[in-house]
Amino acid sequence: MKNTRTKALFIIDNVFYKGAFLNEELEILKKSNLDIRDYNLITNITTGVVQNRTYIDYIIKKNSKVRFKKIHKTILTILEMGIYQLLFLDRIPDYSIIDESVKLAKVYGNQGSSGFVNGMLRNIARNKDDIKVEKEGREYLEIKYSHPKYFIDEICERYSYEFCEELAKANNERPPFTIRVNTLKTSKENLIKSLINQNYEVENCKLAKDGLVVLNPTDIFGTKDFLNGDFYVQDEASILVSEILAPKENSVVMDMCAAPGGKSTHMSAIMNNTGNISSFDISDSKIKLVKENIKRLGVKNITLKKSDATGIRLEYRDKFDYILVDAPCSGLGLYRRKPEIKWNRLEEDLVELQEIQKKILRNASMYLKVGGSLVYSTCTISKLENEDVIDNFLEKNKNFEIEKYNGNEITRLFPNTDNTDGFTVVKLKKIGD
Numbered sequence: 001m002k003n004t005r006t007k008a009l010f011i012i013d014n015v016f017y018k019g020a021f022l023n024e025e026l027e028i029l030k031k032s033n034l035d036i037r038d039y040n041l042i043t044n045i046t047t048g049v050v051q052n053r054t055y056i057d058y059i060i061k062k063n064s065k066v067r068f069k070k071i072h073k074t075i076l077t078i079l080e081m082g083i084y085q086l087l088f089l090d091r092i093p094d095y096s097i098i099d100e101s102v103k104l105a106k107v108y109g110n111q112g113s114s115g116f117v118n119g120m121l122r123n124i125a126r127n128k129d130d131i132k133v134e135k136e137g138r139e140y141l142e143i144k145y146s147h148p149k150y151f152i153d154e155i156c157e158r159y160s161y162e163f164c165e166e167l168a169k170a171n172n173e174r175p176p177f178t179i180r181v182n183t184l185k186t187s188k189e190n191l192i193k194s195l196i197n198q199n200y201e202v203e204n205c206k207l208a209k210d211g212l213v214v215l216n217p218t219d220i221f222g223t224k225d226f227l228n229g230d231f232y233v234q235d236e237a238s239i240l241v242s243e244i245l246a247p248k249e250n251s252v253v254m255d256m257c258a259a260p261g262g263k264s265t266h267m268s269a270i271m272n273n274t275g276n277i278s279s280f281d282i283s284d285s286k287i288k289l290v291k292e293n294i295k296r297l298g299v300k301n302i303t304l305k306k307s308d309a310t311g312i313r314l315e316y317r318d319k320f321d322y323i324l325v326d327a328p329c330s331g332l333g334l335y336r337r338k339p340e341i342k343w344n345r346l347e348e349d350l351v352e353l354q355e356i357q358k359k360i361l362r363n364a365s366m367y368l369k370v371g372g373s374l375v376y377s378t379c380t381i382s383k384l385e386n387e388d389v390i391d392n393f394l395e396k397n398k399n400f401e402i403e404k405y406n407g408n409e410i411t412r413l414f415p416n417t418d419n420t421d422g423f424t425v426v427k428l429k430k431i432g433d
Helices: 003-018 022-030 036-051 053-063 073-088 094-108 111-130 137-144 149-158 161-171 188-197 236-245 262-270 284-297 347-367 387-396
Strands: 177-181 202-204 211-214 231-233 252-255 276-281 302-306 320-326 368-378 400-403 411-413 423-430
Touching: 003 022, 003 036, 003 073, 003 094, 022 036, 036 053, 036 073, 053 073, 053 111, 053 137, 073 094, 073 111, 094 111, 137 149, 137 161, 149 161, 177 236, 188 202, 188 211, 211 236, 231 262, 236 262, 236 320, 236 368, 236 411, 236 423, 252 262, 262 276, 262 284, 262 302, 262 320, 276 284, 284 302, 320 347, 347 368, 347 387, 387 400, 387 423
Parallel strands: 252 276, 252 320, 276 302, 320 368
Antiparallel strands: 177 211, 177 231, 202 211, 368 423, 400 423, 411 423
């Protein structure tokens, strides 16, 4: 039995039943002496199962003679892995997928379990061309693209059914590999030239002027460009946040929730290492991560401080020209990168997060000078965490107004329309005490 399937089984089990993060699990695996082909297969299987969980479980329920809730979770995961490979992978023969799955079931189940897995997968393999979701409307989208009901409901209600389907489909696709040019160390032109000389295919981002898309990023972390701090890996939507705030040179800036440091260090580059940026985060481990990025990128104007953004700091009242509130959020815009969010983020969590967001935004408003600008951003597209937070804030703070960006009061980006993470950005200006 190949060890790759066993590793995949353990990773999926950790993600579904132990609260692990898929990217972290794969990063740990990557540091082992694993053949790159095996690593890629494990990544494909684990990501595919997590992304398509509802759809795969629907197929199991339709074909199993055993009640779904009665299937042991390990055997269920083995079935999910097998079905994903049968339906989504082309290069592995069906008989090999079934054989490996049965072997796993023998190790982690019993003779009855292995027979159950064998019969199920053989039946699905025979009839896979006829498999379809026998539901309509929003329920079809929930199952076909494996998205939470509350997500599908909101997007369908606020936009359209067609838009919702396009978004759900895009959420299951691989995101582009984007980087931000660190203009403290190099120019975009020089970085492009250097990467092309190393046989990388590079394109300009469409929205963020400091962003590049690398089409074939294999081994890019070993390049002299990365080691020298010439670029930082960052999604285009995230890059755009600092460009919307656009702090001027010699300004006094606050980044209230700074880790891992991408936006803080980008603002440093925009300011050409002048002025001062106070970058805060709540944990020592996150502060350490920001510190590492500051060092590699050659940043000189950031002061790191450990602080809880929900707590009021009266000594900062009216001290800052610009403030970035990249608020803790549900991450519903990150399904492409972190598909486990679909299953570990509940609808009621958004209500709790909204209260935190309101507190942080209220505190930020106290720290901003009159005439100063504040950006509120989230990597989510929910109304509850964005429009509702901003509307509540503006209702209570008549001394603030929205600054439009490209003619829009709210900048919202989607994977299906912008090929970025799902992001929401609003820029506010303090017009009085």
